[in-house]
Amino acid sequence: MDDTMIGRFLSELPWDDPSRKPRGRPMLRRFIHYDKHISYQELLGCGGEGVVYRVYIEGKQYALKIFQTWTYKPDYCRSIGVSKCRWPYITSFSHECRAFARLDSMGENGIWAVQCHGWIKLSDEQFQHVQRKWGTKRYSRWAIVKDYIPDRVALSDIPDIKRKMTIARRARLFPGDVEPKNYRGSFVVDLGRTKTWPYIESIWSDKRRRAFSDNFERYLKCWVLCDLDGRRVSEEEASRYATNPEQYMVDFDCRVALYDESWPNPFR
Numbered sequence: 001m002d003d004t005m006i007g008r009f010l011s012e013l014p015w016d017d018p019s020r021k022p023r024g025r026p027m028l029r030r031f032i033h034y035d036k037h038i039s040y041q042e043l044l045g046c047g048g049e050g051v052v053y054r055v056y057i058e059g060k061q062y063a064l065k066i067f068q069t070w071t072y073k074p075d076y077c078r079s080i081g082v083s084k085c086r087w088p089y090i091t092s093f094s095h096e097c098r099a100f101a102r103l104d105s106m107g108e109n110g111i112w113a114v115q116c117h118g119w120i121k122l123s124d125e126q127f128q129h130v131q132r133k134w135g136t137k138r139y140s141r142w143a144i145v146k147d148y149i150p151d152r153v154a155l156s157d158i159p160d161i162k163r164k165m166t167i168a169r170r171a172r173l174f175p176g177d178v179e180p181k182n183y184r185g186s187f188v189v190d191l192g193r194t195k196t197w198p199y200i201e202s203i204w205s206d207k208r209r210r211a212f213s214d215n216f217e218r219y220l221k222c223w224v225l226c227d228l229d230g231r232r233v234s235e236e237e238a239s240r241y242a243t244n245p246e247q248y249m250v251d252f253d254c255r256v257a258l259y260d261e262s263w264p265n266p267f268r
Contacts, residue, residue: 001067001069001070001088001091001093001140001142004088005088005093005094005142007027008027008088008089009026009027009028009088009089009094009097009098009101010027010028010030010097010119011027011028011029011030011101012030013029013030014029014030014032014118015029015030015031015032015117015118016032017029021101021104021105022105023102023105023106024198026097026098026099026101026102026105026196027097027101028097028098028100028101028104028116028118028119028144029101029104029118029119030118030119030120031117031118031119031120031145032117032118033057033058034118034120034121035123036057036058037057037125037126038055038056038057038064038122038126038129039055039056039057040053040055040129041053041054041055041056041061042054044063048068049065049067049068049092049190049192050065050066050067050068050092050139050143050192051065051066051068051130051134051139052064052065052066053066053129054148057145061148062117062145062146062147062148063114063145063146063147063148063149063189064120064143064144064145064146065096065143065144065146066122066130066139066140066141066142066143067091067092067093067139067140067142067143067144068092068138068139068140069137069138069139069140070091070093070140077090081200081201081202081203082200082202082203086200089199089200090200090203092192092193093140093142093144093192095191095192095193095194095195095196096144096190096191096192096194097119097144098196099113099171099173099191099194099196100113100116100144100191101196102171102172102173102196103116103167103171103173104116106167106170106171108167108171110147110187111164111167112164112165112167112168112187112188113187113188113189113191114146114147114149114184114187114188114189115146115147116144116145116146116147117145117146117147118144118145119142119143119144119145120142120143120144120145121141121142121143122141122142122143123141127141146189149184149185149187149189150184151184151185152183152184152245152249152250153180153183153184153185153186153249153250154185154241154245154250155223155225155241155250157183157185157186158220158223160186161183161186161220162216162217162220164186165178165213165216168194168213169213171196172196172197172209173194173195173196173197174194174195174196174197174199174204174205174208174209174212175188175191175193175194175212176193176194176195177190177191177192177193177194178216179252180223180249180250180251180252181251183250222252222253223250223251223252223253224250224251224252224253225238225241225248225249225250226248226249226250226251227247227248227249228247228248228249230251232251232253233248
């Protein structure tokens with residue numbers, strides 16, 4: 001992950017540049033306040049792709065996702081048919097950049113997925129907070145700025161989630177991130193495993209992408225209400241959900257996915 005990504009799937013144009021955004025070659029534009037001070041407020045989460053903070057930039061609140069330093073594994077890349085010149089395209093940073101760029105080029109930014117505001121390469125000053133907590137090697141300087149949405153997904157969001165999946169299909173996106181934990185309200189906020197066509201031919205499968213879209217409604221039927229420990233709640237407990245939403249969350253019932261072989265589990 002270096003500056004050679006600029007011109008591949010990153011554009012140096014500012015987010016608000018009025019020129020046309022190419023749909024066939026998705027390139028994410030740069031956050032307009034890329035050189036401003038970042039006030040880190042709260043750690044929202046961290047995982048295999050990166051770390052997410054709630055931040056203020058120029059007086060506005062955002063979610064800032066900073067991506068892990070990517071270590072290329074030549075043997076693995078060769079085993080899946082990815083040549084060295086294409087290595088950057090299999091990173092989670094590339095996946096998010098290209099997916100958000102495609103949605104933005106279609107006028108769909110902030111409708112299916114959370115609204116994106118562009119990419120940023122953190123300066124020394126902007127990176128200091130991350131460096132103090134995590135050191136210098138774990139995370140890269142590359143990040144994406146998004147809207148901050150505090151609300152967890154609720155069962156009442158499922159109709160909108162189902163309806164909006166048609167946007168991903170029209171955009172020729174193959175989502176790999178549509179688990180309940182990656183939604184805020186009816187918006188998916190993590191696209192680090194989402195592939196965007198055109199993609200590496202040895203990995204892309206249009207047949208699997210269409211099958212996933214066709215079966216998504218059945219997959220949503222496996223979303224259930226749980227307490228914060230992941231235990232599925234009873235009908236009596238569920239009746240209290242509306243008055244105590246902070247005590248419950250929506251989760252994926254893996255037992256349904258494991259034992260119902262009549263449809264493809266997208267995470268298998």
